[in-house]
Amino acid sequence: MRLKLVPEGTKVDFFKLTKITFGASVFAMILSVFLFFFNGLNLGIDFLGGTTIRTDSQQSVDVSAYRAALDTLELGDVTVTEIFDITKPELNAAQIRFEAQSGEEAATVEVVSAVKLALMSIDETITFPQVESVGPEVSGELVKSAITAILTAIAAVLFYIWLRFEWQFSVGAIAALVHDIVVTIGIFSLLQIKFDLAIIAALLTIVGYSLNDTVVVFDRVRENLRKYKKMQLKDLLNMSINETLSRTVMTSLTTLIALISLFVLGGDVIHGFVFAMIWGVIIGTYSSVFVASSVLLRLGVKRDWDKLNDGKAGTQFSGIDA
Amino acid sequence: MLQFSLTKKVLIWGVVALGFFFAMPNGFYSRVEAVNDARVQIENGNITPELMRTASNWPSFLPSSLVNLGLDLRGGAHLLARVRVDQVYEARMDDFWPEVRDALRSERATIGTIRRVDGVVDDLRVRISEPAQIARAVELVSALARPVTSLSGAGSNDIVVTSENDIIIVKLSEAEKILTDNRTMEQSLEIIRRRVDEAGTREPTIQRQGTDRVLIQVPGIGSSEELKGIIGKTAKLTFHKVISRTSKATQRVQSRQVLYPAQGENDVYYILEKTPVINGDHLTDAQPAFDQNNRPAVSFRLNTTGARIFGQYTAENIGSPFAIVLDEEVVSAPTIQSHISGGSGIITGQFGVEETTLLSIQLRAGALPAELEYLQESTVGPDLGQDSIDAGTLACLIAFIAVLVFMSLSYGLFGMFANIALIINVALIFAILSVISGTLTLPGIAGIVLTVGMAVDANVLVFERIREELKKAKNPRRAIELGYERAFSAIIDANITTLIAAVILLVFGSGPVKGFAITLGVGIITSVFTAIWVTRLLISIWIDRKRPKILEI
Numbered sequence: 001m002r003l004k005l006v007p008e009g010t011k012v013d014f015f016k017l018t019k020i021t022f023g024a025s026v027f028a029m030i031l032s033v034f035l036f037f038f039n040g041l042n043l044g045i046d047f048l049g050g051t052t053i054r055t056d057s058q059q060s061v062d063v064s065a066y067r068a069a070l071d072t073l074e075l076g077d078v079t080v081t082e083i084f085d086i087t088k089p090e091l092n093a094a095q096i097r098f099e100a101q102s103g104e105e106a107a108t109v110e111v112v113s114a115v116k117l118a119l120m121s122i123d124e125t126i127t128f129p130q131v132e133s134v135g136p137e138v139s140g141e142l143v144k145s146a147i148t149a150i151l152t153a154i155a156a157v158l159f160y161i162w163l164r165f166e167w168q169f170s171v172g173a174i175a176a177l178v179h180d181i182v183v184t185i186g187i188f189s190l191l192q193i194k195f196d197l198a199i200i201a202a203l204l205t206i207v208g209y210s211l212n213d214t215v216v217v218f219d220r221v222r223e224n225l226r227k228y229k230k231m232q233l234k235d236l237l238n239m240s241i242n243e244t245l246s247r248t249v250m251t252s253l254t255t256l257i258a259l260i261s262l263f264v265l266g267g268d269v270i271h272g273f274v275f276a277m278i279w280g281v282i283i284g285t286y287s288s289v290f291v292a293s294s295v296l297l298r299l300g301v302k303r304d305w306d307k308l309n310d311g312k313a314g315t316q317f318s319g320i321d322a
Numbered sequence: 323m324l325q326f327s328l329t330k331k332v333l334i335w336g337v338v339a340l341g342f343f344f345a346m347p348n349g350f351y352s353r354v355e356a357v358n359d360a361r362v363q364i365e366n367g368n369i370t371p372e373l374m375r376t377a378s379n380w381p382s383f384l385p386s387s388l389v390n391l392g393l394d395l396r397g398g399a400h401l402l403a404r405v406r407v408d409q410v411y412e413a414r415m416d417d418f419w420p421e422v423r424d425a426l427r428s429e430r431a432t433i434g435t436i437r438r439v440d441g442v443v444d445d446l447r448v449r450i451s452e453p454a455q456i457a458r459a460v461e462l463v464s465a466l467a468r469p470v471t472s473l474s475g476a477g478s479n480d481i482v483v484t485s486e487n488d489i490i491i492v493k494l495s496e497a498e499k500i501l502t503d504n505r506t507m508e509q510s511l512e513i514i515r516r517r518v519d520e521a522g523t524r525e526p527t528i529q530r531q532g533t534d535r536v537l538i539q540v541p542g543i544g545s546s547e548e549l550k551g552i553i554g555k556t557a558k559l560t561f562h563k564v565i566s567r568t569s570k571a572t573q574r575v576q577s578r579q580v581l582y583p584a585q586g587e588n589d590v591y592y593i594l595e596k597t598p599v600i601n602g603d604h605l606t607d608a609q610p611a612f613d614q615n616n617r618p619a620v621s622f623r624l625n626t627t628g629a630r631i632f633g634q635y636t637a638e639n640i641g642s643p644f645a646i647v648l649d650e651e652v653v654s655a656p657t658i659q660s661h662i663s664g665g666s667g668i669i670t671g672q673f674g675v676e677e678t679t680l681l682s683i684q685l686r687a688g689a690l691p692a693e694l695e696y697l698q699e700s701t702v703g704p705d706l707g708q709d710s711i712d713a714g715t716l717a718c719l720i721a722f723i724a725v726l727v728f729m730s731l732s733y734g735l736f737g738m739f740a741n742i743a744l745i746i747n748v749a750l751i752f753a754i755l756s757v758i759s760g761t762l763t764l765p766g767i768a769g770i771v772l773t774v775g776m777a778v779d780a781n782v783l784v785f786e787r788i789r790e791e792l793k794k795a796k797n798p799r800r801a802i803e804l805g806y807e808r809a810f811s812a813i814i815d816a817n818i819t820t821l822i823a824a825v826i827l828l829v830f831g832s833g834p835v836k837g838f839a840i841t842l843g844v845g846i847i848t849s850v851f852t853a854i855w856v857t858r859l860l861i862s863i864w865i866d867r868k869r870p871k872i873l874e875i
Contacts, residue, residue: 002731002732002733002734002874003728003731003732004732005732008789008793054706056705056706087713109547109550109551112547113547127703128545128701128703129702129703129705129706130700130701130702130703130706131545131546131699131700131701132699132700132701133546133696133698133699133700134697134698135696135697135698137697138402138697138698145830145831146830148830149826149827149829149830149831152826152830153822153823153826153827156822156826157819157822157823160818160819160822161819164815197831197835198765198835198838200831200835201765201827201831201835201838201839204823204826204827205772205823205838205842207823208819208820208821208822208823208824208842209776209820211816211819211820211823212776212779212816212817212819212820213816215812215815215816215819216783216812216815216816218815219811219812219815219816220812223808243790244786246786246789247779247782247783247786250732250778250782250786251776251778251779251782253728254725254728254729254775254776254778254779254782255772255775255776255779256775257721257724257725257728257775258721258722258724258725258771258772258774258775259721259771259772259775261717261720261721261724261771262714262717262718262721262768262771264717265713265716265717265720266713266714266717266767266768266771267709267710267713267714269394269706269710269764270710270764270765270768273765273768274768277768277772
C-alpha cells in the first residue's frame with residue numbers, strides 16, 4: 001500500500017564498479033576543465049560588464065532584422081537571442097546584449113536610447129521590460145566576491161566536517177564538492193548556458209545540497225564504525241549507503257519534484273538558475289555515494305571511535321592516519 | 323523523547339500560531355499594502371475621508387508588515403553610482419584661496435608679489451616673485467592649517483603645504499580628505515533623496531555603499547534612464563563674468579579663466595572668469611516658468627546675501643554680458659541692461675517644459691556636491707515582474723502539492739504529519755520575512771521552492787530511521803523515540819552545512835542573490851524547527867490517543 005521507491009533491505013554493492021564510476025567522474029572532471037579552457041563559459045554581464053535589454057513584442061522576433069538594425073550603431077560585440085518558454089508559446093521575446101562601451105560607467109542614456117529607437121524603427125509594438133547594465137569596475141568586483149564566496153563556503157564546511165568527523169571524511173566531502181562544482185561548470189560550458197551571479201548562488205546551493213547528502217551517509221558510516229568494529233571498511237560503507245539509500249532517493253525526489261515544477265512553470269527568467277540546481281541535485285546525490293565514499297574507502301579511517309582500544313589505532317585501514 | 327512538558331507544548335503551538343498570525347497579511351497583499359500607504363499619508367498630515375476609509379480596511383490590531391517585493395518582482399529601476407568625491411577637493415581649494423592670499427599679502431615686503439597658477443585638480447598653487455623666501459611663504463601658509471577633528475585623523479592638520487621652486491603647493495591632508503569624503507557622501511545622499519522624493523516616487527531606497535558609492539532603488543519607475551533624469555546632473559548653477567566669445571574649442575585661456583561651451587549651439591564657446599560672481603548656494607527657490615516670448619524657462623530667487631552681491635555686480639557692469647552657467651555649460655549670456663536689485667531672475671535657454679520642471683526640482687534640492695558616475699543599472703518592467711510573481715506562485719503551489727501527495731503516498735499518516743509541518747514551515751518563512759522586512763526576489767521564490775523540497779528531508783530521515791528500528795522488532799513508541807534520537811545528528815550536521823552555504827551567500831552576495839540566501843537560510847531554520855518539534859509533537863499526541871500496537875509507516 002505504501003509507495004516504496006527503494007525495496008527494503010537492499011544490498012547493492014556500490015563499489016563493485018568503482019573503477020568505472022570513479023574513472024567516469026575523473027574523466028568528466030578532466031573533460032570539464034578542458035571545456036572550460038577551450039570552450040569557455042557564456043559569461044553574463046555581471047562578470048563581463050555590458051548591457052542586456054529584454055524585448056517583448058506583438059510580432060514574432062526576427063533576429064536578423066534586429067541585428068541589422070543594431071549593426072549601424074557600432075556597439076562592438078552584439079548578440080541577439082530569441083527567448084523561448086514552453087509554457088508561453090505566444091511570447092515574442094528576445095535578449096539583446098552588447099559589451100561595455102568605453103569608460104567606467106555602466107551605460108550611457110544615449111546608447112540605451114539609441115538601441116531602443118533602432119529596434120522601435122523596425123517593430124512599433126516592441127517594449128523593453130528589462131534593461132540591465134554593469135560597468136567594468138563593478139563586474140570585476142562581482143567576479144572577485146563570487147570566487148571568494150565559493151572558496152569561503154568550501155573552507156568553512158571543510159572545517160565543520162573536520163570538527164564533527166575525521167579528516168578523511170572532510171577530504172571525501174570536499175572531493176565530492178569539487179567534483180560537483182567542476183562538472184557543473186563543465187555542463188554550463190558545454191551547453192553555453194548564461195553564467196551569471198544567480199548561477200553562483202545555484203552553485204553554492206549545490207555545495208549545500210551535496211554536503212547535506214554526503215553528511216547523512218557519513219553520519220551513518222560513523223555510527224556503523226562504532227557498532228561494527230571488525231567489519232571490513234568496504235562492507236561497512238556499502239551497508240551504510242544501503243541503509244540510507246531510501247532516504248537519499250526520497251529527499252532527492254521531493255527536491256527534484258519541486259525544482260522541476262519551478263523549471264517548467266517558473267518562467268524563462270530563472271531557467272538557467274533552476275537548471276543548475278536540478279543538475280546539482282542529481283550530481284550531488286551521485287557524488288555522495290560514488291565520489292565521497294570512494295575517497296573515504298581509499299583513504300581509510302581510524303577505527304578507535306570509542307577510544308576503548310589501547311591507543312594503537314586498530315586496523316589495516318588506519319595506516320594513513322598518523 | 324515523546325513526552326512534552328506543558329510549557330514546551332504551549333511554546334511550540336505558540337510559535338506556530340504566531341507564525342500564521344504574522345504571515346497572514348501576505349495573503350491579502352494588495353489590500354494591506356493600500357492600507358499601509360494610506361496610514362503613512364495620514365501620519366504625514368494628509369487626512370482625507372477617502373484615505374481614512376482605505377486605512378480602516380485592515381483592523382489595526384492585526385499585524386500589517388508585509389514581505390517586501392524585490393525590484394525584479396515589482397518592477398522598477400536600480401542604480402549604483404559613484405560620487406566623484408575628488409571633485410570637492412578643488413572647490414575646497416578655491417574656498418581656501420582668499421585666506422592664503424591675505425596671509426601672503428601681509429608679508430609682501432619679504433616674499434614679493436603673489437599669483438595663483440593652475441595646478442592639478444585637487445591642489446592650490448601660488449607662485450611668488452622672490453623664490454629665495456619660499457620657506458617663509460610655506461611657513462605663513464602652514465600657519466593657516468587647522469587640526470582635524472576626527473578620531474582616525476587625530477593629530478593631523480587639514481592641509482599639507484609643500485613647495486616646488488617658486489611655487490607653493492597646498493593640498494588637503496589624507497585625514498581631511500576622508501572627512502570631506504564623508505561629508506560629500508552625506509550631502510549627495512540627502513540631495514538625491516530630495517530630488518527623488520520631489521518627483522513623487524514611492525518608497526525609494528537610497529543607501530551609501532562603501533566609501534564613495536550610492537545605491538538607488540525606486541520601485542514602479544519606468545526605466546533607469548528616467549531615474550537618471552530625475553536625479554539629473556549636479557545642477558550646479560553659477561553666474562560668471564564673460565571675458566570673450568569664441569568659436570574654437572581649443573582656444574587657449576589664461577590662468578584662472580575657463581572655456582565653456584554654449585548649450586544647444588555648435589561651435590560657440592565662452593571664455594569666462596573662473597571664479598563665479600555668485601553660485602547656486604544662494605538660491606532659495608526655483609520654479610518652471612515661461613519668458614516673455616512664451617518659451618519654457620526657470621525662474622529663480624536668491625537669498626539676501628546673493629541678492630546684494632548680484633545687485634552690486636549688475637550695477638557695476640551695465641552693458642557688459644554675464645554668463646549663466648549650468649554644469650559647465652553656458653545656458654545663456656545676456657547683456658546686463660540695468661541694475662537688478664530684487665534678487666530674482668529668469669533663466670531662458672534651449673529648454674523643453676519637462677526639462678524646466680526637472681531642472682527647477684534639481685535647483686531647489688540644491689546642487690550635488692560632485693558628479694555621479696553610474697556603475698550598474700537595471701530596469702524591470704512591471705509586467706515582467708507580475709509575470710514572474712504569477713509564474714513563481716504557480717510553481718510554488720504545484721511543487722507544494724506534488725510534495726504533499728508524494729509524502730502521504732510514501733509514509734501514510736506520518737506523511738500527513740510531515741505535510742502539516744511543511745505547511746507550518748511555509749507560514750513561518752513568510753512570517754519571519756515579514757517581521758524582519760526581508761525582500762522577496764525571484765531567486766528568493768526559488769529558495770522557498772527548494773526549501774519545500776528539502777524541508778521534508780529531516781522528516782524523511784526520521785521516518786526512515788523509525789522504519790529501520792521497527793524492523794528490529796521494537797515496540798512502536800520505542801521505535802519512534804529511537805528514530806528521532808538517532809536521526810538527530812544527521813539532521814543537525816546536514817542542515818548546518820547548508821546553513822553555512824546560505825550565510826556565506828548572504829555575506830558575499832548582492833541584490834537578488836541575497837534574497838535567495840535569506841529565504842534559504844530562514845527556510846533551513848524553520849524546517850529544522852518544524853521537523854524536530856512540530857512533527858514530533860503531532861506524533862506524540864497521536865500515539866498517546868491511539869496507543870497503536872503495530873506501526874505502519
